[in-house]
Amino acid sequence: MIDEAASSDDVTTIINDQASRLFRDLITPKLLASCEREPSPAGVWASIEESGLPLALVEEQYGGIGLSLAATGGLFALAGYHTVPFPLVETIIAHALWAKAAGGTLNGPASIAPANFSDRVSIETCSDGYRLAGGIRSVPWGSQAENIVVFAQAGSGDDFLVLLPGFLTWSTISSNLAGEPRADMVLSGIIIPGDRVRPAPPGLDQGLMRIGALARAFQMVGAMRRAIEHAVQYAGERQQFGRPIAKFQAIQQMLAEAAGHLAASEAACTRAAAEMETPDHLFFAAAAKARAGEAAGRVAEICHQVHGAMGFTQEHPLHFATRRLWSWRDEFGGEAQWQEVVGRTVCAGGGHALWPRLSAHS
């Protein structure tokens, strides 16, 4: 048991070290800026694919690395820290879901949908396979993905995963605040052949929202860490009144508050990852997204305040982290929506049922 745990920790460390080096080398401010104007360069994505990272969650029998979702959280946070301008996180999740549902692997960048609480996709059998209805909006990187794994519900109550080809026509292509592409598609009338439809694996409460939300929470932890590091560095360098502004208590107090938000968000994510296989997985994932989402706004605000006007320029890289924080907190459900999920669950059980739920760290 102990050896097994140690060796899986080792694998996680190796993967994360490798990812750190790769991201540090590849993700430059110049690349980040260009990816907001034009499609992310295929050559850089090829380097990421070569590293095997997109298969992090895929079981080893299907050619993946076989990390647990708990262990993959660290990789998601790294992707957030380096503000990776590719659908790496979405691809990792899509590949893992499809491998689990269909037993095969995918190639190329991929994404998942629906990515918000309001979209519903329904599915019914027809002579050529399956007919879809409904629509998906703001699909992350949808227009640059080869496949989108879509959660669809049949009238019978059965849930399916649909492997939607990315080359189909997107009705709208927009971008989030960080210039990451988001795309809408009307699905009504689209026919999908049977080999691209599988029964959904068990445990997909709220469709793919839970897993998407938790991934964004981890990404926000990484981006918050990056923003705070920028602020600490800047505060040490920027001189006013004859000394670095880091020496002023007003600056220190703000950044200490930011550190508290970061630590709290990380703890909520860690707990959610640990609860992935328990009956309360949705509850704790909801808490993680809500806590990190709340923290993201405050941390971004503090880090900008510390940077003064310099942080408000395109020239300074702070905005690569903070613009993502402002978008990611609303993607896969904003904090108020997830807080409501947590609150309704808690109230339904009554005040005295809360403690046994929270204290079962087993």
Added chain:
Amino acid sequence: MNRFKFDTPRLPPEALSEQARARAFLADEIADQRYPAHLTSWSSFDAGFSRRAGAAGFIGMTWPKAYGGRELSSLARFAVTAEMLAAGAPSFAHWIADRQSGPQILAHGSERAKRDILPRICRGECFFGIGMSEPNSGSDLAAVRTKATRHDDGWHINGSKIWTSNAHHAHYLIVLARTGEAGDSRHGGLTQFIADLAQPGVDIRPIYNLAGAHEFNEVFFDDFLVPDDMMVGEAGSGWDMVTRELAFERSGPDRFLSDYRLLIELIERVGTEPDARQAVEIGRLVTHLISLLGMSLSVAELLDRGESPNLEAALVKDVGTNFEREVPEVARRLVAVEPSMDREGDIFAQAAAQIILNAPSFTLRGGTREILRGMIARGMGLR
């Protein structure tokens, strides 16, 4: 930037079985109405409760069996402590001894101090107070002026301490006193002593707090004698010891569960079908609580490994006590209430009153929010 360490561990089986035992013990206490859970907390003094908790083996759990302990892990203690807090257990009689004085004596005390004192703490019969703050030494602890001077019969203590919780109930205070020069760092020349309050030369005067309660005191020492073997550690080692002790004092679940009972009453009052605003606000509080449990648990594990997670502890206390300050404010926004201590039968109004009147202390005791943030900033490399 330094990375603060928060690797939330799982509770091992031993901790889970202690958790279950504590839960059953507390359920009996509440069923027998031995304390009013909506009004009490860890800062409520009840010697009878502490004796029962001691008899059940919930005090000094991590200490060696030779001194009355059970040699369990810090994680087992964490689980039990959290149960006590969640149940509003009136634990203050033994709280300080169990949380920090006992561990301090165990680590640095003489053999006699350990043999005399620790087993009595474990039985819930021996209570402690902390003699750190002075009238002119609050946040600036290094400014301590109480003096201990060496004589043939031991150490003579002269000076005064203030805000000493429990002093009027306690058997001992651990007193931080100046025994030598402070030096450039200002941290030298401080030493801790175990003061037996049954001895002559000590005068304890009450200070009533704004809630009308007598919890803290001013304590005057006039040639108060402490035998050599009641000095804790080496002369001059007081600062390091106090710093380490504060990691225990600041990281525990008592830094975010002081008003957990009000949260329970709020949820009960709102009922099983909250409106959206109630669900959002309650949900938000619960997400904060989940984070804090994880942060605090991970510090417990670092302490178990013998590390000194002073900064992580400061973060737990800063984030935790800010949460505690928010609970009553959210509660009164969600449910119309006119808080009252003596509105009998209205549990929510009474719980709200109790917390609102005590909340100012949450972000003061054990280090103010501002001092903690200064420490955190230093850990981030800003100072």
